[in-house]
Amino acid sequence: MRNLPAPAKLNLFLHVTGRRSDGYHLLETVFEMIDLSDRVDLRLRHDGLIGRINPLPGIAPEHDLTVRAARLLVEHTGCALGVDIGLNKRIPIGGGVGGGSSDAATVLLGLNRLWSLGLTRDALAQIGLRLGADVPFFVFGQTAYATGVGDQLQACPQPPRRYVLIAPGVGVSTPRVFADPCLTRDSKPLKIDSLLQGRLVFCGRNDLEPVAMRLEASIEAALTALREAARRFEIAPELPRMSGSGSTVFMPVPEDQLAAVVQFLESGGRLGEGASVHVGRTVARHPLNSWAFV
Structure with a gap:
């Protein structure tokens, strides 16, 4: 295989x-x-x-x-x-x-x-x-x-989206992030009914983000670059965020703006050394979702 x-x-x-x-x-x-x-x-x-x-x-x-x-x-x-x-x-x-x-x-x-x-x-x-x-x-x-x-x-289920990602080129220790005394550990859950109907997913935040940014400055630099792009292309300012415990950051981008956003991010010295820009498209179901169980 x-x-x-x-x-x-x-x-x-x-x-x-x-x-x-x-x-x-x-x-x-x-x-x-x-x-x-x-x-x-x-x-x-x-x-x-x-x-x-x-x-x-x-x-x-x-x-x-x-x-x-x-x-x-x-x-x-x-x-x-x-x-x-x-x-x-x-x-x-x-x-x-x-x-x-x-x-x-x-x-x-x-x-x-x-x-x-x-x-x-x-x-x-x-x-x-x-x-x-x-x-x-x-x-x-x-x-x-x-x-x-x-x-x-x-x-x-969510509507299909296109994303721009920045990988800063550094790793962050997940155990170190979760062990940090400043980590928020009592967030109030969102309303599940709205979530399951495809709403509210970008109304939340990543509680690990402030800790990871403090531990690794390149994450903050990558988020700053995404926020500059959001302002330039009139994308909602709350959309740029970090995935997991870091270090990759991302934001959804309209299809017709994708190439321009990537070009903007890769120009003007906005990315730190070792950082890279990636694009992605929603995958609603894993490609092996049914095949593996035949």
């Missing part, structure tokens, strides 16, 4: 609504996939071994989410087959747009078919939760309103 898509995600808002006794934070968010995607190759092996064809620099196999996903499937099912995993990275690493989680989910979905496991979506999501809180969303496979630690999901 070659070229399986692993789409990025955006958090259209992200509220921290509490904290569990075990230290995990309770969240409220809307996850949406976009067509900026990594690509995963899965090559069947009959010797039971699980390997990486092109391992990511500096990441040991035991920490590679794609390898861990395959090993968890073996642990759960007892499958005697193996796989070689290849990965073509296009999603910014450590950017808060779910690249590693999406890669892991695509491995789970792909191996469910390649190994003829016949697992249900719920079973794969439970396995995915052991890899990270964002993985169940990609297995769920559609725009979702999420609560809990991000694993309690309800379908939340």
